[in-house]
Amino acid sequence: MGKKLMVLFMSLFLLVMLAACGGDNDNATDSGDGGSDDNGSSEEKPMHEAWKDMDPEEIEGDLTVLTHRTDIVDSVYQEYKEQFEAKYPNVNVVFEALNDYGGDIMPRINTQDFGDVQYLPVEVPIQDIPNFFEPMGSLADMEQNFLGVEERAVNGTVYGIPIAVTYTGVIYNKAVFEEAGVTELPETQAEFLEALQMVKDNTDAIPLYTNYADAWPLTQWQGALSTTAGSETYYNIDILDDPRPFEAGDPHYEHYKLMYDVAEQGLIENDPLTTDWEASKVMMNNGEIATMVLGSWALEQIQSSGPNADDIAIMAYPNDQDRTLFSLGADYNVSISKFSDNKPAAFAWVDWFINESGYSVEQAGGISASKEVPLPEALAEAEAAGAEFVMLEPSPEELQGKLDEIDNESEVGLWGQDKKQVLVEAAIGNRDMTFDDVMNSWNDAWEAAYNKIME
């Protein structure tokens, strides 16, 4: 009898729990739909216009801003807070720094509690962005004033503004190159390998530090792909015509050949499994590392990691093209939660952060997304010397998001780290694979996904 009662009680209990959950889900979707209907039918000015009419004194509330900069959230960001609150005295800004932004934000998105201001996670499929984020204006208007807003726009509406626009190249230590006897900056892959060999022979420095163990630095190489391709249309457009884009002669093949070659010829660190990113910045500053392939955002961090800031500079990724092309890529896109209670304050913060904070140049080593902010000096010089800084052409409307879909489905991960680690492992002889074997495995996976997505 007792046992039966228990079973009955337990099952009833579980049922109630389940029912409660189911109910929650229904409610959530209902209110979501209702919300979007309201937005569509209302005659009022949209929030991204309306806040501008408000007096700074009128804007108020507790604003939660998510950031990935755990390193400066207690220093630089506190200054931002002071400056912003001086302008908008009734807003109280609170920062929440996430160590692994991409990984931490995902489980929170569905709880609808992910701060008032955050970044658009790149993992959110483009068509789902409007379900979570507040529109910031039409693409046609925003394009006039901002760089890079078209990248994650949905149906002509912008949902995020890049916090900085950066470019990728090879960061190198001038003093080490000098000591090794490299007098002219290498331009082609062959010259680059030669230069690294000279560094190995003539100095104690590590010619190229991969940061293999931290893995994400390997994904930085992808940012320079358009330099190897020598074209602003390849990455988003031309690649979609080819179901096997990693064959000999294709830009990706040539691009990652360099990664394989340096590792195979022993021009990288001795024990890649125990590298450490924070230490590598100091080592590079001290002349123990000659080169690293990274985005321009890293330049400032490496320069400030030691006394030799003047030795650290960035050059174009070695390539065999006639034009020296740096593709400008958006860093994270700052966005506003659709579920925020403080939208006017959130818009005020975004506007201030992009236009007035100076974050993009001082902290992110890039260019401001706002076209009103002038180019930094170093870039202006490089431009005069013949380098081109271009935005990549976006995919045509009907193919929007397809590249991401194929990439995820195939698990090649153009911006991912796993396959690049495999490439380095193959190069140092830990795997029984040649470079062509690795590329073929990418090709096969890509082709299968391509046929599934593009059919």
Next chain:
Amino acid sequence: MSKLKEIISKMSFSNISYKAQRNIIIIAFLAVPMTLLATFAFLPVINMFWYSFTDWNGYSKMNFVGLDNYKTIFSNPEYFSVFRVSLYYFFATFVQLGIALYFATILSFEVKFKNFFKGVLFFPYLLNGVAIGLMFLLFFRADGTLDTVLHAIGLGDYTQMWLGNPKLINISLAGVSVWRYMGFNFIIFLGAISSIPNEIYEASEIDGANRWHQFIYIILPSIKIIVSLNLILAVSGSLSAFEIPFIMTGGANGSATFVIQTVNTAFRYGKIGLGSAMAVVLLFIVVVVTGIQRKFFSEGD
């Protein structure tokens, strides 16, 4: 007045039948832990089963896809080849239990500094997994602690790329795992051994048994259930090894375990559905392995 008292006394708990009392108390006491268990254990598992039949990516609307995810897993050898890595942890399990049993037996007899040694052996289990990962990263790195020690005792020629060598990496990592979890097995063994009454040892000594005889004929039979329990825990632990390889190498250089692969599938490639299906598969494998073990060890109990 007296009537009211009468009613109250009738309603009081002691007037209900013993059976009903018992049921009420059982239910009342169990409600709290069962609520917690249901909320934090059953519900997520049920959700996981549901996700495993969908193509959810964490953001978009879910679509029901039936058994597609399971088909993907079972038709693609890549997903299963990583269980090869689990074998390293599986064999390490026996080493771990052997060492734990050895120390537990020794420390159950009269030894000097007994409590100190107990503390030292149990200490690693108290450390945080992340701390252990970072510690051993420094331990294994080229010219790190291990290499320095080897040089110091004249074995410098034996230094290796402990993590860089794909043939050694899993052995190194499994070694860390042994170091970490041995203390836990040890303390359980020690508890079981100390529950054996002293008279039995005394009687056996009169019969001329030495320490080895005592271990084989008294200790081992007495703690058989505990050994099998530890074995089950350790084997299912080896199948789902995650923390140490994830922190130390992130699964690089052929050290990815099934759980690392599951996490990457779900969160790095945004395939929550497929990842859930992999977790369900792992759950079943662990249940089956545990079942087999119980079958083998339950005779006689």
